[in-house]
Amino acid sequence: MSDSRRETSRVTQRETFSSRHGRDLRSPVLGPELPILNNRIALFDRIAGGTVEYLRSLWPEQLNSVQFDFVSVPTDSIEKDSEKPQLWRVTRASKRITFFRVPLQRSGDLHMEDALQRRMFIEYAVYSAIAEYLGKEPWELLPPNGDRYY
Template identity: 75%
Template sequence: MLGPELPLLHNRIASFDRIAGGTVEYLRSLWPEDLGNVQFDFVSVPSDPPWDLPAEPKLWRVDRNAKRITFFRVPLQRSGRLHVNDAAHRRMFIEYAVYSAVAEYLGREPWELLPPEGTGHF
């Protein structure tokens, strides 16, 4: 039940999809030729067997041959890399992961994905 006096329920999955999806769409608008045919997937966890777990959890997977980038929601949302665990820093970490994965796919550094100064983007 929801009413005008009750806050909306917080949904971590929808929040993640909104943040990551929005960042993907922004980068696609900046790099349409390079990212137009790339498939972006958002899954809960990697499908690797448990005995192949690395010391650091996988946050994304890049497959250039299949033109696919897969993001792993649970490891991204539960990452211990945040120095402040609040909504703003969680959002920035998800955006950082999207930039990093796309940069890996394109063979660039994340800051190279930003638009040149004076183009009107913020």
């Protein structure tokens, strides 16, 4: 055999990284290339939080000092005489508006057929709560020229 043939037949040692089962290493499960997971809580927070920020930009003097809370359910006792669930609570004395996620989502799920209608229901609830705090009607919170934020 010639020397050139021996060099080509020589096997080179290749570095391999594998797990104990002989498979190659896997990529991370979550990475920057994957979209953010959508769940009901995150979706509610985006819709309600976005609506609150929009209304704060329209009414900065009246709403900058107001604290907005998003909680799952009311923690106080539920009124048994009331047929409607409590969707939000307005407390003017402490400048606080509290939204209850689960009753809002359940009310929207019961009466709305698609995602757009459920989104509009949450936005309307935010408008209604802020209008109650300001002593106005919900449609009075819209900008005078009819601009929309979406």
